[in-house]
Amino acid sequence: MLLLSRLAGVPLVFALTFLASGARGADDAPALAAFDAAWSRRAEGAVGGAARAGAVATVVAAGRSAVAASPGSLAARWRLMRSLYFQGEHATTENAAKRDVFEEGKRLGEETLDLIRKEAGAAAGKDLSKATPVELVPYAKGRPDVVPCFLWASVNWGKWALVFGKTAAARQGAAAKIRDYATAVVQLDPSFDEGGGYRVLGRLHHQTPSIPFITGWASRSEALKNLRLAVEKAPRNFVNRLYLAEAIWDYEKEKRPEAKRTLEALVADVPSAELPVEDARAQEDAKALLAAWGKG
Numbered sequence: 001m002l003l004l005s006r007l008a009g010v011p012l013v014f015a016l017t018f019l020a021s022g023a024r025g026a027d028d029a030p031a032l033a034a035f036d037a038a039w040s041r042r043a044e045g046a047v048g049g050a051a052r053a054g055a056v057a058t059v060v061a062a063g064r065s066a067v068a069a070s071p072g073s074l075a076a077r078w079r080l081m082r083s084l085y086f087q088g089e090h091a092t093t094e095n096a097a098k099r100d101v102f103e104e105g106k107r108l109g110e111e112t113l114d115l116i117r118k119e120a121g122a123a124a125g126k127d128l129s130k131a132t133p134v135e136l137v138p139y140a141k142g143r144p145d146v147v148p149c150f151l152w153a154s155v156n157w158g159k160w161a162l163v164f165g166k167t168a169a170a171r172q173g174a175a176a177k178i179r180d181y182a183t184a185v186v187q188l189d190p191s192f193d194e195g196g197g198y199r200v201l202g203r204l205h206h207q208t209p210s211i212p213f214i215t216g217w218a219s220r221s222e223a224l225k226n227l228r229l230a231v232e233k234a235p236r237n238f239v240n241r242l243y244l245a246e247a248i249w250d251y252e253k254e255k256r257p258e259a260k261r262t263l264e265a266l267v268a269d270v271p272s273a274e275l276p277v278e279d280a281r282a283q284e285d286a287k288a289l290l291a292a293w294g295k296g
Contacts, residue, residue: 028073031066035079038062042086042277049090049281056091059083067108074145077112081105081152088159090277095163102160109153109181116146133184140188147189151196154181158200167209175208175215194234199243202226206247220251238275238282241266246289256293263290 038059045052063080070076088101113133120139121128128136133150140146157178161169169175178200185197193199205223208215227244234240245262248255263286271279 028066028070028076031062031069032073032075032079035059035062035066035076035083039079039083042083046090046277046280049277049284051086051090051277053091056083056087060087072115074112074116074143074149077108077115078145078148078152081108081112081149081156084108085152085155085159086277088156090281099160099163102156102163105156106153106160109149109156112149112153116140116149132180134180134187137184137187140184144189147185147192150181150188151185151193151200154178154185154200157181158204162207166207167211170209170211170215175204175218178204179217190229191233194237195230195232195240198226198230198233199237199240202228202230202247203243206243206250220247223247224251236269236272238266238269238271238279242282242286242289245286249289249293260290260293 039062042051042056042059044055046055060080060083063076063083066073066076067080084101084105088098088105092098092101114129116136117128117131120131120136124139128139136146154177157174161174161178164174182197182200182204185192186201190197202223202225205218205220205226208218210216210218224244224247227240227247230237230240231244241262245259245266248262249259266286267283267290269279269283271283
């Protein structure tokens with residue numbers, strides 16, 4: 001009854017599709033449990049923001065096994081995308097290897113987007129094969145695994161773009177892809193992953209190079225607005241604070257003392273038990289920024 005009440009207002013055939021998807025999801029349980037167990041051990045042997053490659057490889061292997069066991073499982077797919085991001089960001093040093101990892105992540109994201117399009121189109125009785133993530137929002141409501149799929153697809157696209165080269169990646173449409181995924185996350189669940197959609201959007205507007213007719217939509221005001229919203233959603237999140245401070249330093253020179261204080265407080269903070277490696281990396285980045293700002 002609870003599930004049906006949450007689907008009120010959704011076309012009956014679409015609701016039945018959700019129910020069928022949930023039934024299929026029960027088959028994912030063993031593989032997902034194995035992945036979650038491996039994920040919980042990802043920080044073993046880590047040194048600051050650098051994870052041990054072997055431990056992370058085990059996590060990624062578990063994610064690939066979960067997807068192989070149930071290719072239609074969105075729950076398995078977003079877990080693998082998240083683990084690929086973690087591998088590329090925290091357990092890979094060479095740029096070529098990073099590009100390979102994030103390439104797999106963004107490719108998985110695009111395959112997952114196609115899967116969501118097909119399921120939504122079949123349920124709605126219309127062609128949604130070209131729908132953007134934002135256009136899929138009305139059809140994704142009530143299906144929580146869509147949100148992390150979109151978020152981690154945006155993150156892998158973003159990290160791939162940084163390794164590939166921001167300008168070259170933007171010319172290939174990466175910036176627009178990231179924008180659409182993150183915007184859909186905000187529309188579906190603005191609080192997800194501690195303001196993750198806002199965090200990605202703000203960072204995107206901050207980091208996207210200005211290219212006429214391609215990325216003219218990127219703006220300083222949108223960067224600051226979205227990063228402030230991310231901090232509002234999760235004021236203790238280390239990356240939210242890091243990104244906002246960096247944007248303030250770049251765009252609001254009169255507030256640079258605030259940016260410095262924010263990073264000094266971040267460096268002095270205690271990493272969370274849930275995100276020890278991620279928070280340690282944010283602190284390392286904050287220290288590097290403070291050192292660079294001190295020379296300016």
